[in-house]
Amino acid sequence: MRIGIVCYPTFGGSGVLATELGKALADEGHEVHFITYQQPVRLNVFNANIFYHEVRVPTYPLFDYPPYEVALASTMVDVIINHDLDLLHVHYAIPHASAAYMAKQIVKKKNGRDVPVITTLHGTDITLVGRDKTYEPVVTFSINESDAITAVSQNLKDETYKSFAITKEIDVIHNFVDVARFNKKPIDAFRKVIAPAGEKILVHASNFRKVKRVDDVINVFDAVRKEMPAKLLMVGDGPERHTAEEMARALGREEDIRFLGKQEQMEDILAVSDVFLLPSEYESFGLAALEAMAARAVVISTNAGGLSEINIQGKTGYMSDVGDVAAMSRYTIELLKDDNKLAAMKEAAYEQACRFDIKNIIPVYEKLYSRFCRMDTCSR
Numbered sequence: 510m511r512i513g514i515v516c517y518p519t520f521g522g523s524g525v526l527a528t529e530l531g532k533a534l535a536d537e538g539h540e541v542h543f544i545t546y547q548q549p550v551r552l553n554v555f556n557a558n559i560f561y562h563e564v565r566v567p568t569y570p571l572f573d574y575p576p577y578e579v580a581l582a583s584t585m586v587d588v589i590i591n592h593d594l595d596l597l598h599v600h601y602a603i604p605h606a607s608a609a610y611m612a613k614q615i616v617k618k619k620n621g622r623d624v625p626v627i628t629t630l631h632g633t634d635i636t637l638v639g640r641d642k643t644y645e646p647v648v649t650f651s652i653n654e655s656d657a658i659t660a661v662s663q664n665l666k667d668e669t670y671k672s673f674a675i676t677k678e679i680d681v682i683h684n685f686v687d688v689a690r691f692n693k694k695p696i697d698a699f700r701k702v703i704a705p706a707g708e709k710i711l712v713h714a715s716n717f718r719k720v721k722r723v724d725d726v727i728n729v730f731d732a733v734r735k736e737m738p739a740k741l742l743m744v745g746d747g748p749e750r751h752t753a754e755e756m757a758r759a760l761g762r763e764e765d766i767r768f769l770g771k772q773e774q775m776e777d778i779l780a781v782s783d784v785f786l787l788p789s790e791y792e793s794f795g796l797a798a799l800e801a802m803a804a805r806a807v808v809i810s811t812n813a814g815g816l817s818e819i820n821i822q823g824k825t826g827y828m829s830d831v832g833d834v835a836a837m838s839r840y841t842i843e844l845l846k847d848d849n850k851l852a853a854m855k856e857a858a859y860e861q862a863c864r865f866d867i868k869n870i871i872p873v874y875e876k877l878y879s880r881f882c883r884m885d886t887c888s889r
């Protein structure tokens with residue numbers, strides 16, 4: 510099939526998921542057209558089946574807010590028509606679903622073709638931004654106008670029905686991970702640089718937004734560090750990074766906490782990690798935690814949103830209520846003091862990640878796409 514994928518090209522989970530999906534579909538022989546304002550960060554391979562179309566947003570002195578959605582819809586129209594796309598799969602509702610609706614109407618008028626639009630809901634497009642009264646009518650409308658809707662967890666599906674007047678069925682298709690990529694042997698030299706005395710290594714990776722509660726990460730680490738030698742790697746960047754760095758200094762932990770910024774080689778970082786900390790206020794799914802599990806890191810998280818759909822209490826990790834730093838610290842300390850338990854839970858985390866392997870989830874998307882196959886062009 511010829512598939513258009515629209516997503517945010519940044520380090521956010523929805524962009525990562527959409528890019529990995531597109532790469533996997535291209536490997537399966539589909540022709541994949543990415544339509545984004547920047548090359549997606551994970552689009553780092555050459556594949557003859559992958560095409561990248563940049564959305565250019567011309568500015569003009571009149572525009573305080575350049576009309577990105579108009580530029581996006583116009584680019585979609587151009588790519589749909591000139592590359593004869595079979596369908597458009599948009600990730601993150603705002604503004605991708607409404608731009609897709611607009612593009613669909615234009616193509617219908619111009620070419621008489623009704624191009625199917627699939628919208629995948631990822632998280633904050635529903636739970637945070639989408640609920641805002643300034644966006645809600647357009648979000649509700651454009652989700653309902655999609656030909657198929659998917660959500661990355663059962664929890665997100667439930668939240669969507671709770672908050673929006675959705676009149677259609679939402680399919681749950683969980684996030685996935687390329688287990689083969691994350692199942693890597695630790696690089697000894699790297700581990701020695703990070704933890705020269707064999708200290709346990711904890712890691713957190715996110716876009717450092719408020720919802721991630723990075724201050725809880727620092728406080729949990731501080732409690733752990735009071736009990737044993739340990740190191741913390743903070744991966745990513747965002748609005749709360751500065752505060753987290755200040756906290757680390759104020760607690761006198763700057764020697765033990767490294768802020769690595771945005772990193773592409775997550776598999777190497779996770780391979781040397783023992784514990785992944787994710788104390789988020791909400792996660793629709795928690796793709797970062799799944800990637801950590803595929804690398805055999807035990808997940809200490811909250812029980813918010815869809816996290817309980819991947820993290821199994823006492824088996825692959827531990828979950829606590831949002832903000833319960835004491836419980837998260839207690840779980841982490843107990844675990845890191847018991848090498849046998851740590852080894853067993855690492856294996857269990859890996860096994861659980863295998864259930865969400867890319868090989869199991871891609872066919873589910875393909876089956877969904879096949880509902881919209883055109884008899885004339887849709888042989889593959």
Ligand code: GMT
Nearest residue numbers: 521522523631632661792793794795796
């Ligand atoms: O909040 C983020 O980390 C980014 C955000 C996004 O949409 O880019 O991530 C969401 O989508 C991921 C992929 O589906 C999910 O695994 C994350 O749990 C979800 N984040 C939140 O719900 C806060």
